[in-house]
């Protein structure tokens with residue numbers, strides 16, 4: 406079972422997200438256990454202060470090293486695995502991707518550190534973390550929303566979590582391409598029809614249609630992904646045809 410610890414000064418933000426849908430089911434199936442810790446509880450000063458003024462002056466407060474160092478040490482001591490990935494949520498970190506989610510899903514223990522205010526004392530970054538992750542090129546108020554995003558992307562990949570069909574294998578990015586369009590009943594909704602091929606029952610042709618639509622969508626929306634996508638010679642030929650059509 407994967408263990409996920411989260412360090413935050415706003416732990417109340419998490420039960421809503423961790424307590425619903427797939428993240429909740431994953432915990433019920435014992436694929437993962439969550440532990441959200443207020444690192445203020447580790448502050449060794451009388452007022453449980455976790456932040457202080459920046460050396461050299463300037464705006465904003467900086468998270469002190471002591472509460473976060475002690476919280477991480479305690480969580481590692483309590484865990485069976487002594488080699489967790491310690492992930493700092495940070496707009497300066499590597500951009501989160503499906504590939505990174507797949508990599509983290511192979512780990513036994515993840516510890517997320519959620520920042521606030523102006524950021525962290527640099528010694529946290531230098532000495533106790535293994536990864537720095539950003540969820541995009543914009544600045545959030547705190548790391549909590551980012552940690553939730555990364556946790557969601559990882560937990561749905563854990564074995565058994567999405568059920569026997571393992572639907573994530575076809576998801577956008579998992580194959581290196583964007584996913585094909587989906588349709589459900591009715592076949593004719595107010596004159597808007599489902600493509601005939603999907604009603605044909607011919608699975609070979611349906612698979613081919615899906616792959617072509619996936620290529621078409623990736624080419625029109627995210628052509629940058631095609632550079633790294635592993636395509637068969639047949640798929641390359643389809644892609645060339647799609648390029649000519651557009």
Ligand SMILES: C[S@@+](CC[C@H](N)C(=O)[O-])C[C@H]1O[C@@H](n2cnc3c(N)ncnc32)[C@H](O)[C@@H]1O
Pocket residue numbers: 493494495496497518519520521522523524525538539540541542543544545546547548549551
């Ligand atoms: C207001 S931000 C601090 C930004 C910092 N002054 C900077 O310019 O890099 C406070 C915290 O929110 C979180 N955060 C903000 N933007 C984020 C992003 N794009 N991805 C992940 N975490 C983010 C981080 O934990 C960060 O320490």
